[in-house]
Amino acid sequence: MALTDTDLRRLARLARLRLEESEISGLREQFAGILGLIDQLQAVDTRGIEPLSHALDLEARLREDVVTETDQRARFQSVAPQVEEGLYLVPKVIE
Amino acid sequence: MDWEVVIGLETHAQLATHSKIFSGASTAFGAAPNAQACAVDLALPGVLPVLNRAAVDCAIRFGLSTGATIASRSIFARKNYFYPDLPKGYQISQYEIPVVSGGAMVIEVEGRVRHVRLTRAHLEEDAGKSLHEDFHGLSGIDLNRAGTPLLEIVSEPDLRSAAEAVAYARALHRLVTWIGICDGNMQEGSFRCDANVSVRPRGQEELGTRCEIKNLNSFRFLEKAIEYEIRRQIELIEAGGAVVQETRLYDPDRDETRSMRSKEDAQDYRYFPDPDLLPLSIEAVWIDRVRAELPELPDAMQQRFTDDFGLSMYDAGVLTASRDMARYFLDLLPCAENDAKLCANWVSGELAAALHRESLEIQDSRVSPQQLGGLLKRIQDGTISGKMAKELFDALWQEGGEADALIEARGLKQISDVSSLERIVEALMAEHPAQVAEYRAGKEKVFGFFVGRAMKASGGRANPEQLNAVLKQRLKAE
Known part of the structure; x- marks a missing residue:
């Protein structure tokens, strides 16, 4: 599967990574290598095999519906860069 | 041109659990900001999610109530996107194998009964809240809601008008509150809908391009937003334009929808199975236990009221609008000589009006079924007229007490001899x-x-x- 520069920029944007122009060709090579491995995996005949969703052959353990956490806001917010009126402050985002 | 409207709804029902879906933090509404956001909800390094059994219970209840299939094994997936009220950078949801698939809801619009197929219902966590008010040019983040369990219920594109969409949403609202999995409080965002709307020339098989209207949190807005969107799409096409697939927001003040983001910058969520969560296994005994605990469902009770009591579908619908309403009616019946029609008239008439005046729910009624029954008995035996009964009802509502004592005290006894x-x-x-x-x-x-x-x-x-x-x-x- 060929990866274009546009694909690469898009992936970087989705992952919030800043790419310098000079990095692109090198990265494309590395990506092509990874995708080659995936192609190899895809080529395996998996008919009749149940899709694997987890590496461990176990089932989820569940918790009872009980409130076990207490208010630790002061401790959590002591390491936050900026807080006000109990809120975490972040650069303004409006869709 | 004759246009056919095609609508599908995605509904988020907040599940009525005490704690969050993957952490032991409280889900109670109205706490101080971030007082109920624990280390797991904040996505601090090293934390792991552990699934809440009660959230799964809710999903099973819903599935059984709609004739759906409960997956014996379902998978949690990461839906990846960046937003400050989503601390992990992904939302834990379900993608390939949801806990509930299929099923249907029955609705009635203008006397026409329709089956609306359900695609799926999956468990996921809610995000936090962003407050864009003035924090010196910054946004404030409250993560109390982050991790609150949601059931996202997806319908097939089976709805053909705004009225049908509202009827479906109302039926769904009645069901989820009836079976106790959601408090249904729309102001607090416990029940909210996204509508996928498209139009096509009648007779055409292929679906038109759709737009998704996000976050409709009242039945009125749902109806108005869809009606606006239908008009907009038809006018656009008839003027020679084309609908662009996009997400739109409804502005109730201007009664219009407007573009939020188009398909070009539509999110690519890059779903993949969450390695932090093992597959969820639901064994038959669990499903059987939930089935045994299910109450009589509203549709069945509505039908029973028409069959057994000779009530109209409409009256029966009013009396099964909520489980508490039905309970009140059923408690009232034996107190009033089982005269169902008289009981139905009073519950949906005077009582409903009094509740409405004071914005009370039926479970908070100031007149109990026993008190109302005492009053209705005196209509039945001719002691008081219907008109006097209304006065007396007001007195019961205001002052409490028993109908007989009030009749005596006020000299309201009808002269019949x-x-x-x-x-x-x-x-x-x-x-x-x-x-x-x-x-x-x-x-x-x-x-x-x-x-x-x-x-x-x-x-x-x-x-x-x-x-x-x-x-x-x-x-x-x-």
């Missing part, structure tokens, strides 16, 4: 000989004059039917 009525009528006739003569000369209008006077003379307590009979008989007699 013939000799008392005859005395009143005879006195009146003696007082107004001219009107008696007019009546006897054929001027029947005068009858009303006597009814009015007699009522007044009895302090409004004369039994109207008896009074009419006595009057007719006496006036006729020479």
